[in-house]
Amino acid sequence: MTQFRMLPVRCGDAYLLKSGRGAYLVDGGSLAGFLPEMLHERTIGKLRAAICTYPSPERLGGILDLMEERYRVSEYWLPDWLGIMPMLAQVFNHDWEKWFELCDWPLPEELIVGGVAVPSSQQGAWAENAAILVALGVVACSGRFTMGGSTQHILEKSLDVLAEQASGRVVGTPGGVRQTLQILGRGFRDWGSTEENVLLCGRLLYHAAMAMTGNETKPQKNVTMGLAMAVMGIALTAGVETKIRYFRQTGQLENSLVARHPFKIVNGIEITSWETVPKTVSPETLFSAASRPFGRGKGLVLRYGDAECGALFCGDTTLSFLNKNNALLLNQPTVIAAPRQGGISADHAYKYILSVNPENNIWVRSHYSYACKVSNSFKKSPNKMCLNNCVHRTVQEVLLAFSDTRWDWLAGGGCICD
Structure with missing residues (x-):
């Protein structure tokens, strides 16, 4: 039996997919969000892969907690940013005067007097x-x-x-x-x-x-x-x-298979060899690179599938690479984790996620600010679930299980957000 869970993390995304191929975690919520405890409580003794779709704190944080806990994980799939940052540090030109300027701090006396x-x-x-x-x-x-x-x-x-x-x-x-x-x-x-x-x-x-x-x-x-x-x-x-694999978001429709796993990276590729970094990088380059986790719409999109059912993890992306010539076709009952957590910034993308039988799909969305609007396209979906009950301000775990030809709702309620 295939199970899909939205874990009740404090903020961000944390999805747990369990099937005959093993258990997969897609994103981990925030740091110190008790993710290892949640997995233990749900009797997940080992993860076949723990996946981070974007290095933002509300997705990467829980993955770092798993590493610190030394949780049993066969593979970590991480954004290429985590591999690039140490390389940039290695070739930093040590222009500390400019770094202080970028950070809006006065230059300390020891830098005025001598070098580094x-x-x-x-x-x-x-x-x-x-x-x-x-x-x-x-x-x-x-x-x-x-x-x-x-x-x-x-x-x-x-x-x-x-x-x-x-x-x-x-x-x-x-x-x-x-x-x-x-x-x-x-x-x-x-x-x-x-x-x-x-x-x-x-x-x-x-x-x-x-x-x-x-x-x-x-x-x-x-x-x-x-x-x-x-x-x-x-x-x-x-x-x-533990084996660590790095993936790069390309901004294009790739549908690249992940070797030995029932997953595709919809808009990215695996890094098999690192590109040569420049001989030196400036403070401006490092400042921009360090700020990257706070960009919007730049995450990886993952697709899981077997002979019976599927799951689409849209993550923190607006799916801007989709259009009428490059659409996603879902030909089996699929759980779809809404792009940008169901926000309006990805509203245009819904029409390019096509389905043979849309009534068999279930759209889900996780934590999202109560002050922000929910996509009209998400609200029009025939089957939709939400980690938040926006009327009563409660958090509810969502659990779906695939049986015969459909996804059954075992825990969680429908989305009633305005």
């Missing part, structure tokens, strides 16, 4: 790259400069700055100790190792970004958050035994 030494580490290039990204993030969120010396020295200086910031936010506030422990996380087995220090820096950068408010700090907030996700990704994939 490139870090060195016995751990290998990954640690050096991580230290550079951490130092870039510290500047973005605090205006403090922590470069200079060995990789370990940079990480220690960065931890001092970030811990000082974090303690200033939580000391004397309700639940302050609990918040601090949440920042530290639960997976620190070798306290003080390079991997653990990098991961802790990433977590502290994440919480520093979450604390930044106001439109005037939005660029710095996005850069800090992007660097935090990249840093945590580096720490958690360093030396990991």
Whole structure:
């Protein structure tokens, strides 16, 4: 029996598909959203693949939690951005004066007086790259400069700055100790190792970004958050035994098969060899790259299918690559995770998702702001379900099971959103 679940994560998307081919997770919700616990409660002992369609915090966060928990996962499918960021750090031209300018902070005295030494580490290039990204993030969120010396020295200086910031936010506030422990996380087995220090820096950068408010700090907030996700990704994939596969969104209809799995990447391809990076990259390039997780409509679209049923995961994309000459034809009962969580920005795409028997399909949508409008095309779908009950402001898990020729609703209610 094939089962489709929308997990009740706090924000973002988290879909669990279970069939005779194994269990697949598509996106993981936000960081510290209790995804590993949810999977344990639903007796998912092992995932055949954990997939991230876009490196935004509300999709990648839960995947990072699985890595930290060392959950049993055969393969991770990740956006190419997570592989590109350390490469860009490696060829950063260390124009820190420009980086401070981009982050809207005054240049510190030590940079006015002298230059910057490139870090060195016995751990290998990954640690050096991580230290550079951490130092870039510290500047973005605090205006403090922590470069200079060995990789370990940079990480220690960065931890001092970030811990000082974090303690200033939580000391004397309700639940302050609990918040601090949440920042530290639960997976620190070798306290003080390079991997653990990098991961802790990433977590502290994440919480520093979450604390930044106001439109005037939005660029710095996005850069800090992007660097935090990249840093945590580096720490958690360093030396990991689980197979990691990277995928690139091309913006075109590809329908590329994923080897050994019943999945197609509708608008992307797998990375089998990395393109040569430039000899050097500027602060502007890194600033733009770090902000990428906060672009819109750039995610991967996945399609699952067997002889009886299917599932289409539209993710954070407007499906702009679809048109009358490039449409998606669904020839079996399919669960369709609506593009952009059922928002109006992808309304035009619905007419290019064609079906032989549309009454056999079920459209679903997960978390979406109550203040935002739902697509009229989604609301007109004959069968639709929503993770949120927008009338009563509740969250309900959705569970569908395929039997004979149709999807049966086992949990969750129909969408009644306006």
